[in-house]
Amino acid sequence: MLWETEPVRPLDRRLLHYASAARRFLLIGALLGFAQTVVVIAFAWLLTRAITLAVAGERLSEIVPTLAALAGAIVLRSVLIWLLEVSANRGAALVKSQLRARVMATLAARGPDWVASRQSARLSTVATTGLDALDNYFARYLPQLLLTMIATPILITVMLWQDLASGLTVIIVIPLIPIFMILIGRATQTVQQEQWQALQRLSTSFLDVVGGLGTLKIYGRERRQFVLLRSITEQYRARTMKVLRVSFLSGFVLELAASLSVAIIAVSIGLRLIDGSLLLGVGLFVLLLAPEAFLPVRQVGAQFHSAADGLAAAEELFTILDDDMVLNDTAPTVPKADATAAPxxxxxxGTGGLLLAGVTVRRGDTVVIDQLHAHFxxxxxxxxxxxxxxxxxxxxxxxxxxxPMSGEVTLGGVAVxxxxxxxxxxxxxxxxxxxxxxxxxxxxxxxxxxxxxxxxxxxxxxxxxxxxxxxxxxxxxxxxxxxxxxxxxxxxxxxxxxxxxxxxxxxxxxxxxxxxxxxxxxxxxxxxxxxxxxxxxxxxxxxxxxxxxxxxxxxxxxxxx
CATH class of the missing domain: 3.40.50.300 (P-loop containing nucleotide triphosphate hydrolases)
Structure with missing residues (x-):
């Protein structure tokens, strides 16, 4: 199956296809994300209870158990965040190892003929710097994406259960953030692709200069290459600054949108607390959950930019891996001879040596060797x-x-x-x-x-x-x-x-x-x-x-x- 026409998605199934460690990483991340969401709800409820007890004038002995539970929730949440980060970093390392092994195996299967037809600097950049760029994708972006898929629906459900008006406000407002993310994400991917191409050109040009430095020096042309490299480096610097500019501006827009959304909920709760239509405990509980409902979505947008390098490199990576016909295209198509194939x-x-009967070898559409019969x-x-x-x-x-070749090849009377x-x-x-x-x-x-x-x-x-x-x-x-x-x-x-x-x-x-x-x-x-x-x-x-x-x-x- 070919995937080359498919763009890299936020959660690309091709990563799951080529790296089994990604599946385990997603499962562990989902479990930790769910546990973290439960702890967030417990933290908000315990903090609300502690505040309402204090406002009601309860004795300290009545509040201490709640405060102790609140401290436990804080510690547990910290541990879960740490576990999620450790899992993400280990998962990223495992996925990179598997993908790098797949790339090297694919290059070996395609053979030196195919590798020689590509720019070696481009291939080495993808297999090294490109794969390293997936660190942020797996360690930062995917954990936040999982948390968004798990935490946000649960938190909105709890808010709807406690305060229908606030829950509906979140449901109406929260889609605006993904819309901003999509618009900003397209712009980010465009400039990131340009930056990645600039890096590829820089790598290729530098390798060419190093490889031919002796010849350039003898002919007195090294200064021209210096000017060329300086020009490409300047282009890469400009592309990098453009990516950072877009990232900072998009981060500001997402933060502004989320802050205004929480402010709308806070104003609504405040007005209803004043007129007495909403209890303090409910209002405070919902108000504490509102930022938590928006936080994963905001973080996904923020981390998307740090993962953009990895996404651009992954697209290049998949052009190498996505052809299921690799082995069929590169391995010789040698029919079995009359003898049964042996280990x-x-x-x-046996006897007879290496026998080639009617061997034809093509390079593309050109027949290089036609119906060769030879005995070694x-x-x-x-x-x-x-x-x-x-x-x-x-x-x-x-x-x-x-x-690829066709014909019969036998060794000692045994088919190869x-x-x-x-x-x-x-x-x-x-x-x-x-x-x-x-x-x-x-x-x-x-x-x-x-x-x-x-x-x-x-x-x-x-x-x-x-x-x-x-x-x-x-x-x-x-x-x-x-x-x-x-x-x-x-x-x-x-x-x-x-x-x-x-x-x-x-x-x-x-x-x-x-x-x-x-x-x-x-x-x-x-x-x-x-x-x-x-x-x-x-x-x-x-x-x-x-x-x-x-x-x-x-x-x-x-x-x-």
Missing amino acids: ADQLGS AFGKLSVLRGVSGVGKSTLVAALLGFV VSGATRPWLAWAGQRPGLFRGTVAENVALGAAAADPRVITQSLDWAGAADVSPATVLGVNGDGLSGGQAQRVTAARAIYRALVTDCPVVILDEPSSALDVEAEARLLAGLRRLADQGRVVIVVSHRPAVVAAADHVIELLELTHV
């Missing part, structure tokens, strides 16, 4: 080559499960079923993809119990024996040369193959940045992998790699009309 640990146990044998080093743009990396992406996971496959891409940490941590890639011996062996087979596993890398693998980073990436694939016994290893241009000696060491390591009975596929056009291959598959360029 991952049985793949590669166990125990052989196979090379996949072709001119640039012929579809070598696209075929690899399809085998990885990131690009469609799906995003590839437990039978180890892979190293063209980009190193290294992260901050030691070389050993990059090679093991988060393994719970990394084997130091296998890490050293993997680096040796990748031709990176000169790189110490204890070497600490900076962001994006800073600290290694291009060739070293490429060999560490190859070592990562070799480590996975050795530890998990993957029957297939694919490396995409693993020696493009290597010298002759380093390339020879890498090829020797890949030969050892093949000698263990694995399918080893290298995407390359380097003469030394082609010469070392047991089998070469040439991809031919298609002619598109």
Whole structure:
């Protein structure tokens, strides 16, 4: 089901759909809100009783029990407010964790092809700053919305029961506040969306400048980017001040409307107390409840502005999550072959190697690979080559499960079923993809119990024996040369193959940045992998790699009309 056309509502059901913690949070909030409402009524009644007893001239001993109960009600209300705040903050943290996990899982399911087609700064802003902006939505706005839905009807009912005129006044006046909220909310959402877009532009521009700072410096164009960033920052500052201005003005309007409404009730009660048509106890009780009836509605309006950032980010978030066809669009559509599909640990146990029969790969409406028939044998080093743009990396992406394909794929005579996971496959891409940490941590890639011996062996087979596993890398693998980073990436694939016994290893241009000696060491390591009975596929056009291959598959360029 697609939800993309739906705007974010005050209580958006998509949050309940994607984050189960939100349901528990709403249930706990509703129970605490109901308890708080009961305590508010008890507080008003006890305070009214204490005042009427004092006015009637009762002795202090008669008033003390009421005062003690009143103090208990005050303490209980404080505890309930604290519990509601704790529940809201914990609920917000849980919901953010679940949504962030869903976003990361969705991005992984869509694959690098889809991610590369989007602005990385935009995606990272949504997954970090955007989700953090939901704190106010869950911790401030939703609790007040729940309290409004629960407390206001109950308080109005009690007021109607005690004093029909005051209850009717609240019923007539209170809809004016939501009307003001709707009008103001639309204006707020408009300026908030503009502010969010300005933040996205600022994030994207800053990331682009940082990424290309070296090139800009060499060509003497860094000053132009400085002026551009200053302009975007100024736009963001102006948008932020506009949001604050609208928030303050709307808060003033809501407070004024609520204050005038309570004043109308107070004047009505005062006049009837003077002419004796209303008892002091009833009038005071209703007068104490009137502000409490308006308070949740006022707070919803006030908190809506602090939650507007989260609402704007949530809309961006849902554009990533709302497509139920994600897996269908990204996973390869590989029909089962005649053989029955087997578990991952049985793949590669047969004979025949990796067989592609009639495989077609598309990118959008363009056919990149058409009816490919190829056989990659166990125990052989196979090379996949072709001119640039012929579809070598696209075929690899399809085998990885990131690009849709059709046809039959079997491994050891067993059909490879469609799906995003590839437990039978180890892979190293063209980009190193290294992260901050030691070389050993990059090679093991988060393994719970990394084997130091296998890490050293993997680096040796990748031709990176000169790189110490204890070497600490900076962001994006800073600290290694291009060739070293490429060999560490190859070592990562070799480590996975050795530890998990993957029957297939694919490396995409693993020696493009290597010298002759380093390339020879890498090829020797890949030969050892093949000698263990694995399918080893290298995407390359380097003469030394082609010469070392047991089998070469040439991809031919298609002619598109």
